[in-house]
Amino acid sequence: MPSFATHLESAIDGSRHPIDRPQTTHEGRPFWVRYDLDAVARHLDRDELAHRRGGFWRFRELLPVERAENRLSLGERTTALIPCKRLGDELGLRQLFIKDESCLPTGSFKARGLCLAVSRALELGLKRLAIPTAGNAGGAMAAYAARAGLEAYVFMPADTPLVNRAEANLFGAKVTLVDGLITDCGAMVAAGTEPMGWFDCSTLKEPYRLEGKKTMGLELAEQLEWTLPDWIFYPTGGGTGLIGMWKAFAELETLGWLENNSKPRMVACQADGCAPIVRAFEAGERFADPIEAATTQASGLRVPKAVGDFMILDAVRASNGSAESAPEAELIPLMKRASALEGISLCPESAACLSALKRMVRDGRVQPDERIVVFNTGAAQKYPDLFDPDLRCLAPSQLPDWSQLASNP
Amino acid sequence: MPSFATHLESAIDGSRHPIDRPQTTHEGRPFWVRYDLDAVARHLDRDELAHRRGGFWRFRELLPVERAENRLSLGERTTALIPCKRLGDELGLRQLFIKDESCLPTGSFKARGLCLAVSRALELGLKRLAIPTAGNAGGAMAAYAARAGLEAYVFMPADTPLVNRAEANLFGAKVTLVDGLITDCGAMVAAGTEPMGWFDCSTLKEPYRLEGKKTMGLELAEQLEWTLPDWIFYPTGGGTGLIGMWKAFAELETLGWLENNSKPRMVACQADGCAPIVRAFEAGERFADPIEAATTQASGLRVPKAVGDFMILDAVRASNGSAESAPEAELIPLMKRASALEGISLCPESAACLSALKRMVRDGRVQPDERIVVFNTGAAQKYPDLFDPDLRCLAPSQLPDWSQLASNP
Numbered sequence: 001m002p003s004f005a006t007h008l009e010s011a012i013d014g015s016r017h018p019i020d021r022p023q024t025t026h027e028g029r030p031f032w033v034r035y036d037l038d039a040v041a042r043h044l045d046r047d048e049l050a051h052r053r054g055g056f057w058r059f060r061e062l063l064p065v066e067r068a069e070n071r072l073s074l075g076e077r078t079t080a081l082i083p084c085k086r087l088g089d090e091l092g093l094r095q096l097f098i099k100d101e102s103c104l105p106t107g108s109f110k111a112r113g114l115c116l117a118v119s120r121a122l123e124l125g126l127k128r129l130a131i132p133t134a135g136n137a138g139g140a141m142a143a144y145a146a147r148a149g150l151e152a153y154v155f156m157p158a159d160t161p162l163v164n165r166a167e168a169n170l171f172g173a174k175v176t177l178v179d180g181l182i183t184d185c186g187a188m189v190a191a192g193t194e195p196m197g198w199f200d201c202s203t204l205k206e207p208y209r210l211e212g213k214k215t216m217g218l219e220l221a222e223q224l225e226w227t228l229p230d231w232i233f234y235p236t237g238g239g240t241g242l243i244g245m246w247k248a249f250a251e252l253e254t255l256g257w258l259e260n261n262s263k264p265r266m267v268a269c270q271a272d273g274c275a276p277i278v279r280a281f282e283a284g285e286r287f288a289d290p291i292e293a294a295t296t297q298a299s300g301l302r303v304p305k306a307v308g309d310f311m312i313l314d315a316v317r318a319s320n321g322s323a324e325s326a327p328e329a330e331l332i333p334l335m336k337r338a339s340a341l342e343g344i345s346l347c348p349e350s351a352a353c354l355s356a357l358k359r360m361v362r363d364g365r366v367q368p369d370e371r372i373v374v375f376n377t378g379a380a381q382k383y384p385d386l387f388d389p390d391l392r393c394l395a396p397s398q399l400p401d402w403s404q405l406a407s408n409p
Numbered sequence: 410m411p412s413f414a415t416h417l418e419s420a421i422d423g424s425r426h427p428i429d430r431p432q433t434t435h436e437g438r439p440f441w442v443r444y445d446l447d448a449v450a451r452h453l454d455r456d457e458l459a460h461r462r463g464g465f466w467r468f469r470e471l472l473p474v475e476r477a478e479n480r481l482s483l484g485e486r487t488t489a490l491i492p493c494k495r496l497g498d499e500l501g502l503r504q505l506f507i508k509d510e511s512c513l514p515t516g517s518f519k520a521r522g523l524c525l526a527v528s529r530a531l532e533l534g535l536k537r538l539a540i541p542t543a544g545n546a547g548g549a550m551a552a553y554a555a556r557a558g559l560e561a562y563v564f565m566p567a568d569t570p571l572v573n574r575a576e577a578n579l580f581g582a583k584v585t586l587v588d589g590l591i592t593d594c595g596a597m598v599a600a601g602t603e604p605m606g607w608f609d610c611s612t613l614k615e616p617y618r619l620e621g622k623k624t625m626g627l628e629l630a631e632q633l634e635w636t637l638p639d640w641i642f643y644p645t646g647g648g649t650g651l652i653g654m655w656k657a658f659a660e661l662e663t664l665g666w667l668e669n670n671s672k673p674r675m676v677a678c679q680a681d682g683c684a685p686i687v688r689a690f691e692a693g694e695r696f697a698d699p700i701e702a703a704t705t706q707a708s709g710l711r712v713p714k715a716v717g718d719f720m721i722l723d724a725v726r727a728s729n730g731s732a733e734s735a736p737e738a739e740l741i742p743l744m745k746r747a748s749a750l751e752g753i754s755l756c757p758e759s760a761a762c763l764s765a766l767k768r769m770v771r772d773g774r775v776q777p778d779e780r781i782v783v784f785n786t787g788a789a790q791k792y793p794d795l796f797d798p799d800l801r802c803l804a805p806s807q808l809p810d811w812s813q814l815a816s817n818p
Contacts, residue, residue, distance in 0.1 A: 051460075073489075073491075074489070074491065074509075074752055074753065075488065075489020075491055075509050075512060077486050077489075077512065079484065080482075080483070080484020082482075082483065082484055086558070100483075100484050102514075103484060103486065103512045103513065103514060104512065105511075105512060105752075105754070106754060106790070107516060107754075107788060107790055139790075142752075143752040143753075143754070144752060145752070146748070146749050146750065146751060146752035147751060147752035148752075149495070151815075153814060158802050162793045162797060163572075163790050163793045165793075165797070165798065165800060166790075166793040166796050166797055166798060167754065167789065167790055167793075169796070169798040169800065170744075170745055170748045170749070170754070170789055170796055171748055171749055171752055172745075172748075172749030172750075174814055174815060175798070175800050176800070176801055176802075176803060176809060176814065177800050177801065177802040177803070178802070178803050178804075178805055179802060179803065179804050179805060180804075180805030181805075184805035187805075188803070188805075188808070188809065191808055192809065192811060192814075195811040196811055196814065335579075336579055336581075339555070339579045339580055339581070340555050340579070340580055340581030341555065341581075342555060342556060343483055343514075343551075343552040343553060343554070343555035343556030343557075343580055344483065344552075345514070345515060345516075345552070345576070345579070379516060379790075380576065380579055381515070381516055381548075381572050381575075381576055381788075381790060381791055382790055384571045384572045384574075384575040384576075384793075387575050387578070387579055388571060388574070388575055389574065389575060389578040389584070391574060391578065391584050391585070391586050392585055392586065393567050393585075393586040393587070393588060394585060394586070394587050394588065394597070395587075395588050395589075396587055396588060396589030396590075396593035396596075396597075399597070399600055400585060400597065400601065402601060402604040402605055405562060405583055405585065405601075405605065406560075406583060
């Protein structure tokens with residue numbers, strides 16, 4: 001089956017560009033992948049999807065990879081949409097769901113974008129890929145590049161969590177730490193493009209990661225029987241997922257697959273130490289100024305400048321949504337509280353969503369009966385440095401003081 | 410729908426025991442859960458399963474939980490059976506698959522057993538659970554207990570990997586480190602049963618973890634279109650998964666669901682520093698002597714004495730399989746090599762399987778055309794302590810020496 005993707009369209013000026021060769025940006029700004037959606041609607045019945053297995057590739061007609069042999073797989077899946085009654089009760093919400101991306105290959109949502117990017121790289125004959133990363137994207141690219149037999153170069157801040165540093169190396173990528181931020185890593189990847197002949201897989205410089213992230217929106221619609229929630233709370237670093245979901249909803253509307261065309265309000269969630277999108281949203285700007293000296297424990301949110309800033313802000317505003325920033329001190333406690341209430345491995349980035357949600361419920365901006373989806377973008381297990389507990393330790397011959405066990409730690 | 414489980418049967422003397430109340434062991438040895446398989450065969454068509462979603466509970470007729478509201482879920486899934494061409498080429502095998510358990514909730518196969526154990530605990534009205542663990546089981550029990558709203562007490566060796574220590578605590582379990590081995594933790598849990606009133610969820614003392622692990626065998630049969638592979642290589646600590654799969658295959662045979670009744674040869678894989686099953690297998694014993702001073706980097710294999718030793722050895726022998734031990738020095742290199750060749754996050758325990766497989770191919774005991782399944786029981790990301798690489802680090806203003814990038818580390 002050939003792809004239904006027809007061309008790339010500049011997100012900044014709408015110009016049309018060919019899709020049959022490696023492309024990065026136009027005027028320094030991202031591309032949209034465009035499809036012949038009429039043909040998709042003729043070819044594919046929405047309800048046929050229920051009978052398909054195979055993770056992201058269930059949606060292959062809405063993805064840009066042409067040939068089946070290039071569709072890489074490490075066992076991707078439709079991620080669970082988990083009803084959260086206890087956490088909902090605590091927040092005063094009756095319909096709270098967490099879409100849990102922690103059980104994707106390499107333990108984060110980054111598998112979606114990088115699966116697509118590396119599949120397309122394989123299809124286009126690229127041999128050597130490079131990526132700047134806040135952490136999880138580097139591991140995901142390294143894994144899919146290993147699967148494809150392509151060379152991978154990963155650049156990450158020196159203080160990226162241990163698991164991210166280790167996993168990229170495990171998959172055979174050539175990893176370089178940079179004593180700076182992801183933007184510094186991005187500059188290094190850009191500088192190496194000519195001498196190293198690699199393809200720059202930075203999100204939104206590479207056009208297909210966005211299509212991978214789009215599958216979050218496609219899955220969500222299917223899981224809610226082709227309706228959409230009232231609100232989506234999304235941890236926003238580069239923001240590709242938020243942009244991708246908004247694109248997904250537009251495509252579903254064009255396809256006529258939604259039961260009604262009521263779209264969710266999109267909330268871009270950041271942390272106080274790095275909230276460029278929140279700042280631009282509040283200032284009424286379409287482009288976000290870079291943050292100096294960005295710092296947050298939620299490493300995935302430490303993106304001082306997003307190349308797709310205007311695409312995030314356009315989506316947030318078109319949805320009548322918001323951009324919200326979380327106090328740093330709330331992140332780890334909320335991560336722990338939600339994990340202990342629901343048994344979900346919540347990452348610190350997603351805790352920023354819970355902070356925003358809590359505040360918006362309290363302020364009356366979110367209503368108790370509204371249907372809320374919070375994205376958990378990665379497994380807590382990837383951030384053990386953040387919550388290494390100080391545990392009691394006994395000698396094997398020593399029996400515990402039973403009365404103390406329940407109280408500590 | 411009521412459960413088709415009818416009773417518990419002692420694995421040591423065949424005596425019959427009621428299933429409608431909390432049970433641990435009989436004569437210190439495990440129970441089998443028995444079902445009315447004739448009724449299951451009448452009630453359920455094998456091919457109906459293809460249309461079901463919902464992870465382990467797809468097989469609910471072959472599981473012991475009666476009421477739907479007690480079937481806990483954190484978004485379990487059928488784990489991927491990933492063809493491994495590059496790794497197969499390197500080992501001289503044409504049909505090598507890895508069944509990848511790393512994308513289950515909490516990132517390991519322990520989710521299977523603990524999902525079932527905690528679901529049954531909820532059904533039986535238990536409130537407080539305790540577990541000794543080599544690492545991953547503690548995290549999994551803590552997560553499902555959080556989901557169920559039950560209290561969890563976790564005892565683990567003090568040198569358990571950081572991620573395991575942290576995750577159990579994250580889910581709100583009361584964690585105690587013990588400066589010893591899992592057997593010391595088990596003794597502490599046993600000692601606390603009376604003063605603390607908890608239920609001992611040690612594997613094979615608790616009867617339902619085995620049923621959860623059984624789903625690995627059910628999934629595998631379904632994925633191979635109701636045939637079974639020639640060989641299964643399984644990392645064996647407590648061995649519950651190996652026993653569970655062997656039980657699954659027997660039940661499938663009784664149900665008449667297998668296309669032929671050719672069973673796989675089961676290989677129990679351990680590490681040189683803790684190989685009690687291998688020692689007993691080679692000595693022709695049915696029970697294994699405990700290992701003194703057990704030590705291996707593959708923390709999940711550090712089980713000096715398995716309560717189900719005879720069940721493991723019975724299955725291995727009945728299958729005409731083997732028990733094989735891996736040199737410690739091979740584990741991390743094999744883990745890295747396989748992860749880099751295939752993009753799968755291979756854990757060190759599973760590297761013990763690759764060591765055994767490599768040797769058995771070389772010795773001519775495994776043939777190049779045989780169909781091999783290796784279990785990857787957890788995500789490499791849970792063991793970053795083991796492979797923290799020494800990475801180059803650059804200042805942000807410093808451009809790399811491009812010629813050096815590819816060679817290092």
